[in-house]
Amino acid sequence: MKxxxxxxxxxxxxxxxxxxxxxxxxxxxxxISRVGNVAEAFAATQTTETPLGAFIRITPDNIVTIIAxxxxxxxxxxxxxxxxxxxxxxxxxxxxxxxxxxxxxVKYSEQWAGNSxxxxxxxxxxxxxxxxxxxxxxxxxxxxWSVPESECDTAAGSVTHKPTNRRLSYGTLAATATTLTPPAxxxxxxxxxxxxxxxxxxxxxxxxxxxxxxxxxxxxxxxVPDMKYAxxxxxxxxxxxxxxxxxDEIKNQPGVRNAFVIEGGNDLRGLLGGVAIVADTWYAANAxxxxxxxxxxxxxAAKQSTVxxxxxxxxxxxxxxxxxxxxxxxxxxALKSAARVVNAAYTYPFVAHATLExxxxxxxxxxxxxxxxxxxxxxxDGREMISRTLGVPEKDIIIHMVRAGGGFGxxxxxxxxxxxxxxxxxxxxxxxxxxxxxxxxxxxxxxxxGFHYLTGAVDIEGKLTAWKDHFISFGEGDSFVLxxxxxxxxxxxxxxxxxxxxTSVMPLGVPTGRLRAPGSNGIAFAIESFxxxxxxxxxxxxxxxxxxxxxxxxxxxxxDPVRIRGVLELVAQKSGWGATKHPRGTGMGLAFYFSHRGYxxxxxxxxxxxxxxxxxxxxxxxxxxxxxxxxxxxxxxQVQGAVLDGLAQALGQEITIENGRVTxxxxxxxxxxxxxxxxxxxxxxxxxxxxxTGVGEPALPPAPPALCNAIFAATGRRIRSLxxxxxxxxxx
Amino acid sequence: MHISNEQNMxxxxxxxxxxxxxxxPAEMPLLWxxxxxxxxxxxxxxxxxxxxxxxxxxxxxxxxxxxxxPISATAGVDVLTIEGLSPSGTHPLQxxxxxxxxxxxxxxxxxxxxxxxxxxxxxxxxxxEQIDSAMQGNVCRCGTYLRIRQAIKRASASRRADADxxxxxxxxxxxxxxx
Numbered sequence: 080m081k082x083x084x085x086x087x088x089x090x091x092x093x094x095x096x097x098x099x100x101x102x103x104x105x106x107x108x109x110x111i112s113r114v115g116n117v118a119e120a121f122a123a124t125q126t127t128e129t130p131l132g133a134f135i136r137i138t139p140d141n142i143v144t145i146i147a148x149x150x151x152x153x154x155x156x157x158x159x160x161x162x163x164x165x166x167x168x169x170x171x172x173x174x175x176x177x178x179x180x181x182x183x184x185v186k187y188s189e190q191w192a193g194n195s196x197x198x199x200x201x202x203x204x205x206x207x208x209x210x211x212x213x214x215x216x217x218x219x220x221x222x223x224w225s226v227p228e229s230e231c232d233t234a235a236g237s238v239t240h241k242p243t244n245r246r247l248s249y250g251t252l253a254a255t256a257t258t259l260t261p262p263a264x265x266x267x268x269x270x271x272x273x274x275x276x277x278x279x280x281x282x283x284x285x286x287x288x289x290x291x292x293x294x295x296x297x298x299x300x301x302x303v304p305d306m307k308y309a310x311x312x313x314x315x316x317x318x319x320x321x322x323x324x325x326x327d328e329i330k331n332q333p334g335v336r337n338a339f340v341i342e343g344g345n346d347l348r349g350l351l352g353g354v355a356i357v358a359d360t361w362y363a364a365n366a367x368x369x370x371x372x373x374x375x376x377x378x379x380a381a382k383q384s385t386v387x388x389x390x391x392x393x394x395x396x397x398x399x400x401x402x403x404x405x406x407x408x409x410x411x412x413a414l415k416s417a418a419r420v421v422n423a424a425y426t427y428p429f430v431a432h433a434t435l436e437x438x439x440x441x442x443x444x445x446x447x448x449x450x451x452x453x454x455x456x457x458x459x460d461g462r463e464m465i466s467r468t469l470g471v472p473e474k475d476i477i478i479h480m481v482r483a484g485g486g487f488g489x490x491x492x493x494x495x496x497x498x499x500x501x502x503x504x505x506x507x508x509x510x511x512x513x514x515x516x517x518x519x520x521x522x523x524x525x526x527x528x529g530f531h532y533l534t535g536a537v538d539i540e541g542k543l544t545a546w547k548d549h550f551i552s553f554g555e556g557d558s559f560v561l562x563x564x565x566x567x568x569x570x571x572x573x574x575x576x577x578x579x580x581x582t583s584v585m586p587l588g589v590p591t592g593r594l595r596a597p598g599s600n601g602i603a604f605a606i607e608s609f610x611x612x613x614x615x616x617x618x619x620x621x622x623x624x625x626x627x628x629x630x631x632x633x634x635x636x637x638x639d640p641v642r643i644r645g646v647l648e649l650v651a652q653k654s655g656w657g658a659t660k661h662p663r664g665t666g667m668g669l670a671f672y673f674s675h676r677g678y679x680x681x682x683x684x685x686x687x688x689x690x691x692x693x694x695x696x697x698x699x700x701x702x703x704x705x706x707x708x709x710x711x712x713x714x715x716x717q718v719q720g721a722v723l724d725g726l727a728q729a730l731g732q733e734i735t736i737e738n739g740r741v742t743x744x745x746x747x748x749x750x751x752x753x754x755x756x757x758x759x760x761x762x763x764x765x766x767x768x769x770x771x772t773g774v775g776e777p778a779l780p781p782a783p784p785a786l787c788n789a790i791f792a793a794t795g796r797r798i799r800s801l802x803x804x805x806x807x808x809x810x811x
Numbered sequence: 812m813h814i815s816n817e818q819n820m821x822x823x824x825x826x827x828x829x830x831x832x833x834x835x836p837a838e839m840p841l842l843w844x845x846x847x848x849x850x851x852x853x854x855x856x857x858x859x860x861x862x863x864x865x866x867x868x869x870x871x872x873x874x875x876x877x878x879x880x881p882i883s884a885t886a887g888v889d890v891l892t893i894e895g896l897s898p899s900g901t902h903p904l905q906x907x908x909x910x911x912x913x914x915x916x917x918x919x920x921x922x923x924x925x926x927x928x929x930x931x932x933x934x935x936x937x938x939x940e941q942i943d944s945a946m947q948g949n950v951c952r953c954g955t956y957l958r959i960r961q962a963i964k965r966a967s968a969s970r971r972a973d974a975d976x977x978x979x980x981x982x983x984x985x986x987x988x989x990x
Contacts, residue, residue: 152916153917153953287908287909287912287917290914290917290920290921333818334836360843362836436856484855484916484919516858516860712912716958720953746862747860751950753956757956757960
């Protein structure tokens with residue numbers, strides 16, 4: 080490594096081109112101070128803080144500040160990515176301070192939260208960032224001492240020179256290090272995982288103290304000078320427009336500064352029509368809203384209903400499926416020669432995200448530019464949509480990323496951002512838009528309902544010989560609505576010689592979106608419950624039935640049968656599967672699901688009282704997400720949360736549509752999990768020699784079917800539709 | 812801050828041990844007075860109907876849902892919020908929450924802690940059933956309930972241990988607002 084020369088090549092260009100040549104993707108300018116030449120770089124070192132770049136600042140007192148670049152929505156990424164940097168930088172975690180980075184496509188890349196992707200995407204690059212900074216600090220020490228870099232090592236925030244027993248702290252070296260050219264990221268040496276000192280430890284959330292003392296952290300807490308507050312009333316029928324509203328009366332309400340109609344467009348994901356009320360406090364805006372009278376032009380979606388969808392699905396199930404996604408062997412022949420054939424129709428409802436912090440956003444419009452504060456999972460989309468909708472170039476839109484009170488996929492949508500920006504532009508100032516809970520529940524992007532018409536067959540030995548799924552969803556032509564699709568390799572496909580997966584779709588005027596483990600969170604219920612049915616039809620233990628399926632040769636690429644078997648056997652062992660006889664009313668259910676690169680098997684023990692009340696007694700989880708659990712404290716927390724999320728969905732969550740509107744409005748009729756229904760949940764890890772992957776989502780999908788299979792074991796009642804609250808489960 | 816409106820009323824109360832006064836619409840919920848007039852953002856808005864508990868604060872030592880508690884009912888009372896639970900953030904519950912790394916998104920946790928603090932003040936050694944019953948009104952959308960239960964027990968144990976020793980900042984700080 081040598082000092083940067085006088086050439087016009089900026090560090091940014093150097094790094095970016097290197098990264099493209101080396102890794103084939105733009106990783107952003109990881110080590111760039113915002114300086115373009117050497118003179119500016121030296122000038123930057125004159126400040127009290129010595130910038131090593133976009134990710135790391137080291138001050139003379141040896142405090143290391145690491146920038147967390149991704150949106151924190153409760154998945155722990157604000158702690159997790161800095162851990163990776165700190166590990167390779169070789170500093171004490173106690174000396175690390177973490178700051179949230181802004182949305183900045185020059186300094187950072189992949190600033191989004193979803194798909195359990197932060198770990199697999201950033202695992203190597205974040206470690207390289209830390210290792211590159213460490214290499215620069217070593218080079219700085221070597222230069223200071225005039226010794227070869229190869230004789231230097233690091234330990235706990237210092238560079239050491241063993242031969243002369245010298246040591247210089249990072250704080251002392253930072254100024255010199257800043258003058259060096261950073262190495263290309265793909266050339267730095269990473270630690271052997273056996274030497275990890277931070278990764279693998281139970282590191283606590285970096286925001287815990289602020290959270291537990293009530294400091295302003297979240298989007299809803301943002302406060303900027305001269306800020307007004309707003310509510311935004313949209314048509315209860317999705318995409319409806321304002322025909323007229325009593326704006327004059329609203330403008331005269333106490334504390335109200337303005338009220339106006341926003342026309343909006345037709346894209347259900349974008350800025351929709353509505354009435355904005357702007358006031359001195361949110362209370363005043365919301366109080367005025369109670370006097371608001373709007374005549375809506377509801378549009379065609381007003382004819383839609385949950386009952387209508389169900390009846391359309393029933394009709395479609397009797398017709399030839401519209402598309403064939405998979406066709407292995409000869410299902411019809413296998414059905415004819417089968418010992419037993421089972422037909423069943425499974426269905427699950429629309430579900431809302433219900434983040435506890437309702438959608439909100441603060442935006443300021445000044446001199447033709449926007450500044451926006453949002454707890455968004457996808458700030459890039461927010462900026463793009465604001466730009467496109469309101470005609471302001473992206474370069475004139477600053478997005479600040481603030482902690483979000485839950486995401487679950489809801490904040491992949493940026494509707495509240497474009498609404499806040501539109502209101503700010505109209506008033507020419509700063510405004511905080513907060514949705515009410517009712518807004519949030521009635522204007523979500525729902526997990527789409529789904530219908531599975533399933534047929535399975537077993538032979539005389541109890542082997543699964545045929546599997547057929549006619550999946551009925553929503554969409555148009557060959558495309559599904561968002562999160563409404565199915566994979567052609569959906570288990571047990573690939574492992575069954577005769578298998579068809581077919582689909583049909585119906586049109587939908589309700590916006591849908593990705594809810595934690597999208598697709599999987601509904602499909603797993605249908606598939607894993609029906610597998611349980613087939614196990615009973617085969618007169619086999621459900622665990623053994625699955626293991627037998629896995630012993631077949633798998634066709635094509637997909638989930639690894641060795642890893643599936645690994646978690647199934649582990650969860651069986653931990654739960655004492657098959658070893659306990661339960662009294663009637665109590666039973667154990669098993670389910671497995673592979674999603675988001677993670678393998679999860681779960682056993683639920685549940686009791687159904689004679690009166691029909693379901694009590695989940697205990698849950699055992701076995702997960703395989705690779706060789707390293709980066710932060711076991713957070714990983715266990717995520718898994719337990721995902722299991723409870725799945726159980727809550729199964730127990731009582733349903734969004735229904737009547738006359739194009741959502742029926743539910745608040746937590747009273749959309750019940751979230753509460754503490755008195757929470758079972759013990761054991762989490763066990765199956766470490767495997769596979770890439771490190773994420774954990775926010777994959778523990779959810781097995782929970783609903785494991786519960787329903789437990790209910791079958793307890794009562795003999797097979798649950799083929801959710802939620803459970805709609806079933807009378809009483810017995811005598 | 813003064814909000815101009817003829818229906819406003821002046822309300823004086825004690826907030827986290829100190830006198831406070833606001834001039835606000837009589838029906839304005841305490842939550843929004845705390846958040847938007849007094850700039851205390853610890854109590855959170857979740858549902859607006861007292862169904863989720865994110866807005867829980869104490870009024871005269873009782874846990875209440877501040878999103879449905881009108882400011883007019885606040886005259887002369889003692890209000891304690893998460894910001895005043897302990898000056899240094901070291902109330903036994905806050906310490907237990909940190910030691911067990913309870914939060915995920917964290918949005919509900921101030922309300923959870925305020926409900927737990929009211930429980931421990933009345934029932935220093937709660938059973939699981941007492942915990943479930945006292946905490947039933949506080950939703951954690953992320954599902955950190957197992958750790959919440961554990962943390963309440965840990966705080967309960969540490970308070971009893973503290974009670975045997977000299978008074979500390981943190982267990983004094985747990986007492987209601989009149990200090």
